[in-house]
Amino acid sequence: MDFRDGPDEAAFRIEVRQFIAKELGPELRQPDEAVLGVGVGEDTRDQGWLKKLATRGWVAPAWPKEYGGAGMSVLQQFVYNEEMARARAPRPNFLGIGLIGPTIIVHGNDEQKKEYLPGLMSGDVFWCQGFSEPGSGSDLASLQTRAVQDGDDFVINGQKIWTSGAHRADKMMLLARTDNDVPKHKGISCFVLDMKAPGVTVRPLTNMSEVHSFNEVFFDNVRVPRKDMIGELNRGWYVATTTLDFERSGIISAISLEELLKEIACATQPLWSKQGTQTARFELADRFVETRIAIMLSYRIASMQAAGLIPNMEASITKLYASELSQRIAKTASHLSGLFGQLGPGSAYAPMEGRIERMYRTQVGSTLAGGTSEIQRNIIAQRGLGMPRE
Numbered sequence: 001m002d003f004r005d006g007p008d009e010a011a012f013r014i015e016v017r018q019f020i021a022k023e024l025g026p027e028l029r030q031p032d033e034a035v036l037g038v039g040v041g042e043d044t045r046d047q048g049w050l051k052k053l054a055t056r057g058w059v060a061p062a063w064p065k066e067y068g069g070a071g072m073s074v075l076q077q078f079v080y081n082e083e084m085a086r087a088r089a090p091r092p093n094f095l096g097i098g099l100i101g102p103t104i105i106v107h108g109n110d111e112q113k114k115e116y117l118p119g120l121m122s123g124d125v126f127w128c129q130g131f132s133e134p135g136s137g138s139d140l141a142s143l144q145t146r147a148v149q150d151g152d153d154f155v156i157n158g159q160k161i162w163t164s165g166a167h168r169a170d171k172m173m174l175l176a177r178t179d180n181d182v183p184k185h186k187g188i189s190c191f192v193l194d195m196k197a198p199g200v201t202v203r204p205l206t207n208m209s210e211v212h213s214f215n216e217v218f219f220d221n222v223r224v225p226r227k228d229m230i231g232e233l234n235r236g237w238y239v240a241t242t243t244l245d246f247e248r249s250g251i252i253s254a255i256s257l258e259e260l261l262k263e264i265a266c267a268t269q270p271l272w273s274k275q276g277t278q279t280a281r282f283e284l285a286d287r288f289v290e291t292r293i294a295i296m297l298s299y300r301i302a303s304m305q306a307a308g309l310i311p312n313m314e315a316s317i318t319k320l321y322a323s324e325l326s327q328r329i330a331k332t333a334s335h336l337s338g339l340f341g342q343l344g345p346g347s348a349y350a351p352m353e354g355r356i357e358r359m360y361r362t363q364v365g366s367t368l369a370g371g372t373s374e375i376q377r378n379i380i381a382q383r384g385l386g387m388p389r390e
């Protein structure tokens with residue numbers, strides 16, 4: 001692979017850099033958990049920034065122009081994402097733009113595209129993803145939430161859990177069981193659910209870093225019109241796998257990890273440089289090498305997409321590697337800071353304003369969200385190495 005920009009990408013990189021230099025003030029800098037991919041639904045609705053991007057079609061740069069995107073090539077989009085990540089720019093409505101919109105573009109009908117895509121682009125309609133249930137996470141196809149047809153509607157009963165951003169969402173992309181008498185993957189359908197519909201109850205769940213980013217959602221005879229089914233009846237599993245592939249290829253930006261690591265190395269230097277051993281330097285060097293590997297893995301995804309291929313187990317490799325690396329980076333930050341790294345925000349002695357302590361706890365979720373590491377390893381073993389199912 002040739003890692004250099006072609007003339008188009010080089011010119012475009014300059015354009016993005018100039019835009020960032022002019023428009024991105026320090027107050028728009030993203031918090032660590034958003035940069036590291038586990039803060040989805042927390043702090044991503046930045047209307048001012050969104051409007052600035054919208055003037056250039058850069059809210060969803062790779063979407064076709066007919067849906068309000070800029071129709072960028074995969075490689076241009078990669079350059080765009082790289083530059084935005086280096087600058088820690090907000091990723092407005094990441095879940096909607098990164099996962100839900102592309103899924104609707106692939107599986108939605110024309111009416112659904114007209115109805116849902118403009119609200120995603122403008123940031124006026126915020127989405128959440130209702131897949132996991134208390135008994136169905138890794139084994140998602142075993143989900144039990146029921147959708148029973150009644151005239152022109154489906155009636156939904158059941159429960160979702162770990163639903164990021166449900167407390168702020170206007171719409172949910174929901175998976176529900178529409179047939180109990182067929183193999184589990186073949187009896188699921190995908191719906192767009194109005195979060196304000198009668199019978200929807202959202203209860204907050206506070207995570208171990210004391211942030212309310214996900215929720216439980218209960219459905220008590222919630223009516224969803226038939227027209228709001230995405231894809232065909234009982235084919236929802238295939239809609240969901242499209243969403244999961246988009247999620248896994250984009251959840252953690254390797255460039256963001258590298259930028260964060262640079263910041264950690266500089267901010268903690270006064271602490272580790274006094275230790276009098278090489279250990280800290282070696283640990284930092286390992287992390288820097290690993291972030292370069294993560295960047296190479298994401299280049300692989302981009303080059304596959306540019307060649308018209310759909311990454312699948314490659315997305316799992318990237319997700320597995322980057323999420324585990326994000327935890328190692330948080331541990332390294334903590335090692336380098338010694339006992340000071342355990343101080344939270346508010347302490348005058350806390351390195352990086354207490355962000356290290358919070359990062360350490362927040363990153364635990366990164367190897368669970370979007371499918372656990374074990375599940376990614378199973379996918380790599382079966383689809384990548386051709387090993388049998390367990």
Ligand SMILES: Cc1cc2nc3c(=O)[nH]c(=O)nc-3n(C[C@H](O)[C@H](O)[C@H](O)COP(=O)(O)OP(=O)(O)OC[C@H]3O[C@@H](n4cnc5c(N)ncnc54)[C@H](O)[C@@H]3O)c2cc1C
Nearest residue numbers: 129130131132137138162163164365368369370371372374
């Ligand atoms: C920060 C965060 C945000 C999330 N946001 C959302 C969201 O917006 N929407 C949503 O629908 N879900 C969301 N989730 C849920 C997430 O998708 C699930 O937590 C995840 O899929 C794991 O499911 P589970 O929690 O039920 O664990 P389980 O599936 O019960 O797994 C428990 C353990 O068993 C292991 N295991 C299970 N099956 C196998 C197997 N076959 N082989 C080997 N090991 C196995 C797992 O790896 C894990 O270690 C979020 C989770 C987190 C942490």
